[in-house]
Amino acid sequence: MRCGKPVEKEEQEYCRDCSGHEASFEQGRSIWLHRMPVSGAVYQFKYKNKRNFGKVFAREMALCYEAQVRRWKIDEIIPVPLHKSRKRKRGYNQAGIVAEELGKLLHIPVNHRAVLRIRNTRPQKELNDTQRIHNLKGAFAVPENQKIKPNILIVDDIYTTGNTIERVAEKLKAAGAEKVYFLTISIGQGL
Template sequence: MKCGKPLRTDTEEYCPDCREHGSYLNCGLNLWMHREPVAGALYRFKYHNRRSFGKIFACELAEHYRSQISNWEIEQIIPIPLHRSRMRKRGFNQAEIIARELSDATGISVCTNALFRIRKTAPQKSLGRKKRQANLQGAFAVSKTWKPCRNALLIDDIYTTGATLNKAAKMLRMAGVQNVYFLTISIGQGI
């Protein structure tokens, strides 16, 4: 298992996405399937300023995956960044809120100045698999002043095709991170 999507049969090791597309991610886990009531809660969190939901989500991540985070020997928690224009519009980065709360719950440092979104991209939710990949070309960069850790944990709210997390992981690996893992609140069933 690599992304956490449900498998069709007990004999499958990877979902179709992980089988067909290479990945810079070692492994990842998700709390819930992206359907109600989770989908509605995430929507309110992101678009209706329910920042307090971030603490609830992070506590659930810590409760369910504390031992896995320890097994992965995570050294830094890195949230998927927003482009500065989207950050100005929304007023906060939901992944950063979750990452900071998870840091508080686990004692692992959060790093918000390692990974940057340098190109404004269209919202991924409106795009299919191939367009998601193209949309993210050149979207991320790593700070030249950041010292890479050995094992990093990316945090995002939703995993659909994994395009965003994979592009971010690629940049971290190019900067010298050996292993990139991820946690998300929910996972879609694919596009």
């Protein structure tokens, strides 16, 4: 099991999105499936300034996955970045809030500068699978002055097809990360 998304049959090793291709990340998990009431709470957190939800989501992440994170031997947590124009408009990066709170709970450093979103992309939720892949090409970069640690945990809000996590993981591996894992609040159903 790579991403933690539900599969149709017990004997399946990978979901539809993970099967048939290599991934730049080793493994990942999400707290909940992306359906109501979770999807509504994530929407409120992301678009309606419910920043305090970040603490709740991080607490649940720690409760569910602290042991897993310890097994992964995470050196540093990196939130998926927002483009500066989107962050300015929204006022905050929801992944950054969860990462920061999780880092405090697990006593793991958080690096908000390790990955930058250098291209303002369309929201992934508006796109089909093929468009999602093309939308994120060249969207992320690791600054040359960043020393990337060996075992990285990427934190984001929603894992749908995995394209965002994949693009960030690719950049981190190219910059020296040995292993990249992820945690998200919710995950698509994948069936």
